[in-house]
Amino acid sequence: QKEVEQDPGPLSVPEGAIVSLNCTYSNSAFQYFMWYRQYSRKGPELLMYTYSSGNKEDGRFTAQVDKSSKYISLFIRDSQPSDSATYLCAMSLWNFNKFYFGSGTKLNVKP
Amino acid sequence: GAVVSQHPSWVICKSGTSVKIECRSLDFQATTMFWYRQFPKQSLMLMATSNEGSKATYEQGVEKDKFLINHASLTLSTLTVTSAHPEDSSFYICSATRPGTGYGETQYFGPGTRLLVL
Numbered sequence: 128q129k130e131v132e133q134d135p136g137p138l139s140v141p142e143g144a145i146v147s148l149n150c151t152y153s154n155s156a157f158q159y160f161m162w163y164r165q166y167s168r169k170g171p172e173l174l175m176y177t178y179s180s181g182n183k184e185d186g187r188f189t190a191q192v193d194k195s196s197k198y199i200s201l202f203i204r205d206s207q208p209s210d211s212a213t214y215l216c217a218m219s220l221w222n223f224n225k226f227y228f229g230s231g232t233k234l235n236v237k238p
Numbered sequence: 239g240a241v242v243s244q245h246p247s248w249v250i251c252k253s254g255t256s257v258k259i260e261c262r263s264l265d266f267q268a269t270t271m272f273w274y275r276q277f278p279k280q281s282l283m284l285m286a287t288s289n290e291g292s293k294a295t296y297e298q299g300v301e302k303d304k305f306l307i308n309h310a311s312l313t314l315s316t317l318t319v320t321s322a323h324p325e326d327s328s329f330y331i332c333s334a335t336r337p338g339t340g341y342g343e344t345q346y347f348g349p350g351t352r353l354l355v356l
Contacts (some may be wrong), residue, residue: 170331170333225284
C-alpha cells in the first residue's frame with residue numbers, strides 16, 4: 128500500500144465549476160499537508176499549506192484536512208482554464224525530513 | 239515567495255559523459271535541499287536529501303556513485319549525473335526548505351532540468 132493515494136484523473140470540468148481534488152493517506156503521524164500545482168514541463172508550485180486538521184482558505188482555493196479519516200481535499204472555486212495543471216498533494220512528519228507525494232491529478236478546465 | 243532556480247533548464251549530452259545540474263535558493267538560505275526525478279505523467283521520486291556541509295542521504299535504489307550530490311553552501315546544491323546513459327534521461331527537480339518562516343519547513347521547488355542522453 129502506498130503511503131499517499133491520489134486519483135490520477137484526468138479530471139475535466141467546464142470553466143466556472145467547483146473542483147474537488149482529494150488524497151488519502153495511511154500514516155497517522157503525518158502532520159503537515161501541502162498542495163502543489165505543476166504545469167507541464169515545470170517544477171511544482173506551492174499552493175496551500177496546512178498543519179493538522181481543519182480548513183484553510185486562500186482566494187479561490189480551500190484546503191481541508193480530516194486527520195480522523197486520513198483524508199485531505201483541495202477545492203477550487205470558479206475554476207479557470209489557467210487552473211489546468213497537475214495537482215500534487217504532499218505530506219510530511221513533524222521533522223520535514225521527507226515529503227510523501229501523491230501521484231498527482233491532472234485537471235483540465237474547458238473554456 | 240521563496241525562489242529556487244536550476245541551471246541548466248535543459249541539456250542534451252552524449253552517452254558516457256557527465257552532466258552537472260545546479261540548484262540555488264535565491265532569496266533565502268536553505269538548510270536542506272532535495273533532489274527528485276520525474277518520469278512523464280508520473281509523480282516525483284525522491285532521489286536524495288542534501289544538507290549543507292554533510293554527505294547526502296540517498297533513497298533506496300539510487301546509486302550514490304552515479305548521482306553525485308554536493309551541497310557546498312546554504313544556497314547551492316549540485317547533482318552530477320556521471321557517465322550518463324539514455325535511461326538516465328528524465329526531468330530532474332530540486333527543492334529547498336526555508337526555515338524560520340513560521341509555517342514550518344515546507345519545500346519550494348526549482349523549475350526543473352530536462353536531461354536527454356543520446
